[in-house]
Amino acid sequence: MIESLVSQIESRFAELGDQMVDPEVIGDRQRYAEVGREYRRLESAAALAKEWRRASDDAAGAEELLEEGEDPEVREMLRTARARLDELGEEIRLAMVEPDPNDDKDVIVEVQAGAGGEEAGLWAGDLFRMLTRYAERRGFKAEPLESSEGKHTFAVKGDGAFSVFKFEGGTHRVQRVPATESQGRIHTSTATVAVLPEAEEVDVHIDPNDLQVDVYRSSGPGGQSVNTTDSAVRITHKPTGTVVSMQDEKSQLQNREKAMRVLRARLFERAQAEQQAAAAAERRSQVGTGDRAEKIRTYNYGERRVTDHRIKLTRHDLDQVLEGELGEFTSALQDDEKRRRLEEQAAGAAS
Secondary structure (H helix, E strand, C coil): CHHHHHHHHHHHHHHHHHHHCCHHHHCCHHHHHHHHHHHHHHHHHHHHHHHHHHHHHHHHHHHHHHHHCCCHHHHHHHHHHHHHHHHHHHHHHHHCCCCCCCCCCCEEEEEEECCCHHHHHHHHHHHHHHHHHHHHHCCCEEEEEEEECCEEEEEEECCCHHHHHHHHCEEEEEEECCCCCCCCCCEEEEEEEEEEECCCCCCCCCCHHHEEEEEECCECHHHCECCCCCCEEEEEECCCCEEEEECCCCCHHHHHHHHHHHHHHHHHHHHHHHHHHHCCCCCCCCCCCCCCCCCCEEEECCCCEEEECCCCEEECCHHHHHCCCCHHHHHHHHHHHHHHHHHHHHHHHHC
């Protein structure tokens, strides 16, 4: 079974390598990009397949030597090779798990204050900075879309952005002494993060007749007007009641374009959730209610500790995490997702 999979990986990887240098493919930008994405996805599996071949050869060589006579060193070599073959088999199966179809998409991230009053708003700002710094560390481009008191919306552009940022969706809980706390008491506050794959017009159809577009003057803190023209835009998708407002740009056209990007992402995510529900797939909400009890990660300032509750991973370098060093969490969560998908595939094959 695993040898057949290794052969398939080797064959496909070689085929993709040939296509990468084929002038006909290079001349077709879309096809070249698709081949490049598949080649990069298969690289880790191809490397594992190569190592599996070496371990298999080592095991076969040790077996031949043992047929000629017992040798403790050769026996140990055989045991080591077989153990590594078992490990590699599992790693290869995980590497070949069908990826999330949205993994290559850009994303729109919405950070919003949850429970905790003013402190929750400050925490939402800290999360916004952490996530944009993480985007920069990964070589992605972070594009601010809207920032207001306690709410920050931004886009992240880059190959595989959704495969990285989707794990940040949920409630982030902070335990710290707020700057406004005179008694030095620790408060617990939350902010919610929604991560939406950015949808193209071909991904979701929006009938212009279903939209109600209102324009108004931008307002700053306290409600005072910061613009003398009606540049702010509010778009309501009447069939779903989804409302998106944008006012950060001075141009009404730019605010409308940004609002439509967010609207498409929300409707795309909503349509996918409905499809999964129709297929009886269990789907947990990313954001939930923002309650303190609903959390994916806790940031404890007193102990300089960060704990991801989904994978029970704890780090004691809070400052570095807040500077965007989230790679260890992402890698562990990606491995966990692959294992769960592999289990689901196995269960589906068995039934």
